[in-house]
Amino acid sequence: xxxxxxxxxxxxxxxxxxxxxxxxxxxxxxxxxxxxxxxxxxxxxxxxxxxxxxxxxxxxxxxxxxxxxxxxxxxxxxxxxxxxxxxxxxxxxxxxxxxxxxxxxxxxxxxx
Amino acid sequence: xxxxxxxxxxxxxxxxxxxxxxxxxxxxxxxxxxxxxxxxxxxxxxxxxxxxxxxxxxxxxxxxxxxxxxxxxxxxxxxxxxxxxxxxxxxxxxxxxxxxxxxxxxxxxxxxx
Numbered sequence: 001x002x003x004x005x006x007x008x009x010x011x012x013x014x015x016x017x018x019x020x021x022x023x024x025x026x027x028x029x030x031x032x033x034x035x036x037x038x039x040x041x042x043x044x045x046x047x048x049x050x051x052x053x054x055x056x057x058x059x060x061x062x063x064x065x066x067x068x069x070x071x072x073x074x075x076x077x078x079x080x081x082x083x084x085x086x087x088x089x090x091x092x093x094x095x096x097x098x099x100x101x102x103x104x105x106x107x108x109x110x111x112x
Numbered sequence: 113x114x115x116x117x118x119x120x121x122x123x124x125x126x127x128x129x130x131x132x133x134x135x136x137x138x139x140x141x142x143x144x145x146x147x148x149x150x151x152x153x154x155x156x157x158x159x160x161x162x163x164x165x166x167x168x169x170x171x172x173x174x175x176x177x178x179x180x181x182x183x184x185x186x187x188x189x190x191x192x193x194x195x196x197x198x199x200x201x202x203x204x205x206x207x208x209x210x211x212x213x214x215x216x217x218x219x220x221x222x223x224x225x
Binding site for chain 1: 152160170213218
């Protein structure tokens, strides 16, 4: 069983729709990363959060440490938001300190 | 200029050939990582280095080796490439600590025929 599970695996939306991508994890951590992988392959970090909520433009990330769950929301989605969204959690302790475990990614396609 | 660069960006090679993928960074980070990405499997860690003298195996290190030539350079080698090593390879860097953001290179698409 993956330690980091994302849902849905694929998501198709119409431009303007509100998007939610979910991430659940089984390892005990206190922070989570959201990454975006563009169709060309490049990966950029969107958020790192350890509590509550963070907002950047139309992107909002929330985390509930007690429930081991995080969500990434996109408001007023646009075709340029089409990408793979990946959540990742750091491994705490020992030689794993600072390494990341990644979810399998959510493929988002936004149609005009 | 990009903070994390990878060369080559694309490579097609034949089974049994030795291949080296190179990564350079200008961020001044101590920590560097090599990942591979396969469709449906997500990113998996091959090797990581927390400083020049510290190199560690990741979850899928068999068939790979690495060299940390300097703080800024971390190379991944496939001594004898095989077709199931066909994948997208990413280098990443981070500062020390548990929660620090990782910065990714643009990726190298490797095809082993």
